[in-house]
Amino acid sequence: MILPTILLVRPQLVENIGAVARAMLNCEVTELRLVAPRDGWPKGQGFTPTEAEIPAMPDWIAERLTAAASGADEILKRARIFPSLAAAVADLQMVYATTARDHAMVKPWSTPRAAAAAAVEKTARAERVGFLFGPERTGLTHEDMVHAQGAIAIPANPAFSSFNLAQAVLLLCYEWHVATKPAPAERLPESPLATQAEMDGLLQRLEAALTAKGFFTTEAMRPTMARNIRHTLQRAAMTEQEVRTWHGIISALLKKDEA
């Protein structure tokens, strides 16, 4: 499968770059590009596909980068570092810009969910898709936006709409991941679910025991009360093991006290 590319434009804080790498790997998105990262890039990591010189990141900053990635080093090692946004998007066919600012421009706007769905279709046709994210302080500039064909606005509190960089990247990667994967099973039981016959056996035994103990004060109330008890236990969607446990509970409660 062709994966979308995450592009960080002039990122400032290595803590955020590391957190981006972790979020990407969490969501199985592995293609990271950086455009002129403020603190350079660790020597010997990543690729610089153009002739341009990328400054070496000082070791003490590189250590913070690695710590923030929390084990997602493979994303950083295969990252591609570019001097300019134009160079970074040169081989892409559909570029979405993630921005909260109201740029004086007209582009189709989408939600992360709609953009992820579109990206899944495009990559299935072997088209190369990229998602742009701007610098922490300012976001993408008008000049950056020219390189995008579509814009993505993350639904946000209008009074507090600025997402942390890694949080914004996570939301796009998460939507991509959810759009590409079948939903996981709703339930992963330790033990198989009980059959209706097993449930019936338990419920009949309980009802018989309650009858013997005089729980149903009138015969007229009995069907309604019995039905309500059944509803409660049915809603719990019990496993075979739980049915056995409840048989044990009934036995224990019925047991005569030892003298």
Add this chain to the structure above:
Amino acid sequence: MILPTILLVRPQLVENIGAVARAMLNCEVTELRLVAPRDGWPKGQGFTPTEAEIPAMPDWIAERLTAAASGADEILKRARIFPSLAAAVADLQMVYATTARDHAMVKPWSTPRAAAAAAVEKTARAERVGFLFGPERTGLTHEDMVHAQGAIAIPANPAFSSFNLAQAVLLLCYEWHVATKPAPAERLPESPLATQAEMDGLLQRLEAALTAKGFFTTEAMRPTMARNIRHTLQRAAMTEQEVRTWHGIISALLKKDEA
């Protein structure tokens, strides 16, 4: 509207608590509870609804907390601090635990999206819903899980499934926010979209100019080529302003060079 409550169980790093506050406010989720935060809580902030004593957070740690919240101070100021998980969930009616661990228990598992949809229904019926998140290093324990009626598994890379605490909280808050808000308009044009008549005027003028300049080498090819040009511009979904600009472009290209 009744909002869901975010509960952080024994959170360790104030950087994560601050980032949680920011992510919550981004998504208009404002109810935060903390269970026995490792470094205590800033004196004079938040509420301790029980008699228990919560240790005061040292000032230098409180500063890191505020910095990480990036302006989402109101979430921290109204947070409620509890000594135990049992006390923190006491008034809630539906508690979901977010966990990647395979607990030896059987609970209904859902995705964040399904849980958010269910939470929207429940809060609409005035039921109080909470989402539990465990400590960074270990996640929720078996004992913690007993306080939850449902479990949430975030779809993740099976080989790298541990999300940062604030990232996990963001995904739940984001799904809640998307589930409660109507999707934003697909497009926010600066200028109104052009009518089809305006598009037609532009396309006819372009076609006439191209005919005059001998662009269509054979009359037989003309309908197909003209149609393709129309398709390109139609796909761009131009605004009125853009149509005027393109009229200007045609005029400029047709202009005789000044001698």
